[in-house]
Amino acid sequence: MLYLGYHLSSVNGFEAMGREAIEAGANTFAFFTRNPRGGKAKAIDPDDAAALMTLLEENNFGKLVAHAPYTLNPCSDKQNVREFAKICMEDDMQRMEFLPGHYYNFHPGSHVGQGVDAGIEMITGLLNDIIKPEQSTIVLLETMSGKGSEVGGRFEEIAAIIEGVKLKEKIGVCMDSCHISDAGYDIINDLDGVLGEFNRVVGLDYLKALHINDSKNPPGSHKDRHACIGEGELGLDVIGRFINHPKLAGLPCILETPNEFEGYQREIELLRSWTPR
Ligand code: FE
Ligand code: FE
Ligand code: ZN
Numbered sequence: 453m454l455y456l457g458y459h460l461s462s463v464n465g466f467e468a469m470g471r472e473a474i475e476a477g478a479n480t481f482a483f484f485t486r487n488p489r490g491g492k493a494k495a496i497d498p499d500d501a502a503a504l505m506t507l508l509e510e511n512n513f514g515k516l517v518a519h520a521p522y523t524l525n526p527c528s529d530k531q532n533v534r535e536f537a538k539i540c541m542e543d544d545m546q547r548m549e550f551l552p553g554h555y556y557n558f559h560p561g562s563h564v565g566q567g568v569d570a571g572i573e574m575i576t577g578l579l580n581d582i583i584k585p586e587q588s589t590i591v592l593l594e595t596m597s598g599k600g601s602e603v604g605g606r607f608e609e610i611a612a613i614i615e616g617v618k619l620k621e622k623i624g625v626c627m628d629s630c631h632i633s634d635a636g637y638d639i640i641n642d643l644d645g646v647l648g649e650f651n652r653v654v655g656l657d658y659l660k661a662l663h664i665n666d667s668k669n670p671p672g673s674h675k676d677r678h679a680c681i682g683e684g685e686l687g688l689d690v691i692g693r694f695i696n697h698p699k700l701a702g703l704p705c706i707l708e709t710p711n712e713f714e715g716y717q718r719e720i721e722l723l724r725s726w727t728p729r
Contacts, residue, residue, distance in 0.1 A: 454695065455514030456664075456723055457481035458707035458716040465497065466504035466551070474507075476717045477724070480514040480704035485544045485556070488521050493540075493547065501550035514704040516551065517592070517626060517661045520544060520558035526578045527561040527571035527603060534574060537561070542582045548589040555661055555704070557592040557626045560604040560613060571603040576616030583622045592626040592660055597634035597676035605635040605674070607653040614658060625654060628663035628708075629694055630679075633686060636672035640690050647699050662705045664691060664723070680709045681719045692726035 457478035460469050473481045486493035508516070524537040541558065548556050563571030583591060593613055598605025604613075610625055617623045627650070633639055637646045650656065666684030668677035682688035695705045707719055 453479075453512075453514070453702065454724060455480040455702070455704040456695070456707070456720050457704065458709075458711070458720070459483065459519065460716075465500045467500050467507060470504045470507040470511075470513075472713070473513075474511055476713060477720045478716075479512060480516060480706065482517045482519050482557070482706045482708070484521065485518050485547055486521060486540065489523050493543065496547055496550050498550060505551060514702070515661070516554040517704055517706050518544075518548060518551075518554065518556045520556065522559055524558065525561040525564075526558075527563050527566070527574040529564050529566055534578070538578050538581060541578065545582055545584065545587055545589060545591075549587065552588040554589060555592050555624070555626070556589050557594050557661065559594050559596060560602075560609070562601045563603055564601050568603060568609060571601075572609060572612045572616065575603065575613050579613070579617050579623065580619075583617070583619050585619060585622075587622060590622055590624045590660060592624045594626045594663070595628055595631050595635070597631040598636070598674045599634075599676045605631075607637075607650050611654045614654065623658070624660035625658045626661040626663060627659060628665060629686060629691060630665035630667040630684075631663070631676060633667050633671045634669060634673050634675055636674075638671055639694060640671060640686060643690070643693055643697065647697065651699075656699060659700070660703065662695065662700065662703050664695060664705045664707050665709055666691065678709055680711060680715065681707070681722060688722070688726065689729065692723065693728065695723060696726070696728070
């Protein structure tokens with residue numbers, strides 16, 4: 453089963469997201485747990501969350517992949533910025549329990565000159581503070597493009613963060629096709645090699661979700677500019693092979709392409725109808 457969806461807006465609540473996803477032909481989706489800029493989150497309506505859970509079950513959805521605000525920086529050089537990331541993510545862990553058993557993805561952050569090792573230590577510290585044994589949510593580290601001082605552009609960095617996390621059954625990885633290509637992993641010519649390397653360095657068991665984006669830039673550019681499917685440097689066939697790879701079967705695939713509803717609906721249809729040439 454191919455679980456495909458896209459990042460949609462939570463302004464109208466949980467059940468509305470589920471209904472929109474179904475209309476678009478999706479069977480998974482992503483959403484921001486709060487204002488993407490990291491502000492205060494609106495209160496959760498438990499009935500609305502329960503209505504979504506029923507809808508997901510009735511329509512055989514895969515796991516959802518909630519996204520933390522992208523402005524949080526768990527490895528900032530400023531203590532108050534790190535503290536803010538911790539407060540938001542701690543609160544998000546509680547909010548996620550209204551949708552038990554789904555995924556929560558975040559960007560590891562930028563070490564802003566403190567060095568990768570210092571960054572990794574701060575990230576693991578934060579994760580060990582917020583991840584509780586009783587939670588049902590798995591927290592996913594997103595693979596990054598390695599732009600600026602971003603941590604998580606190398607599989608080794610992802611592995612080092614996981615290494616430091618105590619509750620390993622609550623941690624996983626979300627692999628972003630645009631980011632890994634921009635980071636220099638050659639999924640255009642050697643997808644098997646890249647997945648083999650991920651397996652050696654991190655372990656494919658930790659891979660829980662995929663972000664499906666074409667890239668405006670060539671491999672190794674460290675830019676992180678998403679393109680619509682088939683309109684970037686990766687192209688439709690590379691992405692088709694990626695989401696249909698036997699080692700990645702059953703993972704939720706989330707589009708974060710520059711689209712509105714109709715565009716996502718079209719891309720989902722395009723990807724579902726793709727066959728290898
Ligand atoms: Fe992301
Ligand atoms: Fe992403
Ligand atoms: Zn990105």
